[in-house]
Amino acid sequence: MSGHVPIPRRPTRRILSGLAAAALLAAWVVLPTPGAQAGLGPDFDVSVSVDPDLSDEALEFQYSYDVTGSDADQVECETDIAIFTEGDPPEELNTTVVVDEVDDTSGAFSLPDLEGGEYELWVRVAVCAIFDEGVQVAETSHGDAVDAIFARLLIDKELEGDVPDDASFTVEVACSQDEGGEGAPVPEAVDRVFDADGGTEVVYFYDAAECTITETEDGGAESTSIEPDQIEISDPEDFTTSVTNTFPVAEEPDDEEEIEEEEDEVEEAEPAEPVEEEPDFTG
Numbered sequence: 001m002s003g004h005v006p007i008p009r010r011p012t013r014r015i016l017s018g019l020a021a022a023a024l025l026a027a028w029v030v031l032p033t034p035g036a037q038a039g040l041g042p043d044f045d046v047s048v049s050v051d052p053d054l055s056d057e058a059l060e061f062q063y064s065y066d067v068t069g070s071d072a073d074q075v076e077c078e079t080d081i082a083i084f085t086e087g088d089p090p091e092e093l094n095t096t097v098v099v100d101e102v103d104d105t106s107g108a109f110s111l112p113d114l115e116g117g118e119y120e121l122w123v124r125v126a127v128c129a130i131f132d133e134g135v136q137v138a139e140t141s142h143g144d145a146v147d148a149i150f151a152r153l154l155i156d157k158e159l160e161g162d163v164p165d166d167a168s169f170t171v172e173v174a175c176s177q178d179e180g181g182e183g184a185p186v187p188e189a190v191d192r193v194f195d196a197d198g199g200t201e202v203v204y205f206y207d208a209a210e211c212t213i214t215e216t217e218d219g220g221a222e223s224t225s226i227e228p229d230q231i232e233i234s235d236p237e238d239f240t241t242s243v244t245n246t247f248p249v250a251e252e253p254d255d256e257e258e259i260e261e262e263e264d265e266v267e268e269a270e271p272a273e274p275v276e277e278e279p280d281f282t283g
Contacts, residue, residue, distance in 0.1 A: 042071030042130060050123045050144035054206050056187040059114055059150060064106035065126045065142060077128040077142075081109045084122040093121070111148075116238045119148040151205040151233050154240045155213070157198040161247030167219035169194040171201070171243050178208030178232070186233075191216070209233045213241050221245035 045068050053060040067075050081099050084090035095114050101107040105126075123143045130138040155171055174189040184207035192201035196219075211231045218224050223246045231239050 042069070042074040042132060044069035044072050044075045044130070046075075046077065046126060046128060046140070046142040048125045048142050048144045050125065050146050052146065052148075053108065054185055056185075056190050056204050058110045058112065059148065059204060060108055060110040061123070061146065062106075062108050063123070063125050063144075066105065067128070074131045075128050076131070077105075077126045079104070079107070080124060080127040080141075082124040083111065084124065086120040086122065090122050093119075114148070116150055116152040116236055118236050121146050121148055149206070149236050151236050152238045153203040153205065153211065153231065153233065154238060155192055155201045155203070156240060156242045157194040157200070158242055158244040159196070159198045159247070160244065161222075161249050163196045163245075163247050164220065165196050167196045167221075168217060169215065169219045169243075169245065170217035172214050172216050173203050173211055174214070175205075175209040175211040175233070178210055178234070187211075205233045213243070215243055215245075218245055221247055 046065055047068065048063070048065040050061050050063045053062055063081070065077070067077055069075075079099070079101060081097055083093040083095065083097060085093050093114075096112055097109055098112060099107060099109045122145050124141050125143045126141070128140045128142065129136050130140060153173065155173070157169060157171070171192045171194070172189060173187055173192070175186045176188075177186055186205060186207055186209040187203055190203060192203065194201065209232075211233060213226050213229045213231065215224050215226065225244045225246075227242050227244075229241070231241060233239060
């Protein structure tokens with residue numbers, strides 16, 4: 001199981017310092033039949049580890065599990081990641097889970113849609129079928145407990161005017177550790193890149209920080225505004241900044257100018273009328 005990281009609480013205006021895995025539950029087991037739990041089934045153990053990856057790009061965790069015991073050959077496990085909130089019984093968290101398997105028993109998963117906050121989570125990692133003399137006698141679920149505690153900075157890119165299709169924009173977020181922080185990493189200088197469609201990019205935080213937002217590449221815009229351009233990440237929640245680029249709008253000719261241009265084109269295109277002359281006969 002993951003270790004615990006101490007976290008400052010709200011009165012000090014510091015955020016909880018790290019996606020710390022609290023010692024709440026090493027594994028929980030759901031048995032449709034009592035055999036293995038009562039010692040009547042195979043002798044086995046499933047050890048599970050879920051550890052946070054303190055990335056500024058994603059709320060991501062590394063996982064692994066291992067099956068041991070004298071009857072481990074009678075246990076067939078498969079990876080099945082699901083996230084549950086604390087409760088009795090736990091309730092599955094309604095959020096997107098993206099799993100990247102490295103091999104049959106390890107990999108990573110991320111939670112891209114989870115808003116900044118404090119979450120006590122149970123993470124189911126593996127579901128195992130238990131056999132006794134070739135007959136399945138039970139199915140067990142195994143996982144780990146994790147405290148997911150983080151803030152997010154949402155960068156909204158807004159574009160006005162006629163934006164070139166190949167325009168690219170780079171927003172830099174440069175931060176320093178807030179006084180009294182617990183030492184979890186903060187993004188000293190990270191970039192988020194946008195294309196001509198704009199959109200929203202996210203920076204993740206696991207400790208208090210003071211940040212300055214600038215745009216280092218404006219795509220050729222006439223002007224740029226950032227609101228706000230200074231943010232104090234003080235609590236585990238979502239913060240937002242808007243970066244707006246303004247481009248010129250191509251001028252359209254007014255109606256009279258368009259009519260005159262069309263008439264000129266027609267006159268130039270019309271051929272000259274033939275001149276009729278009477279023949280001059282002499283005899």
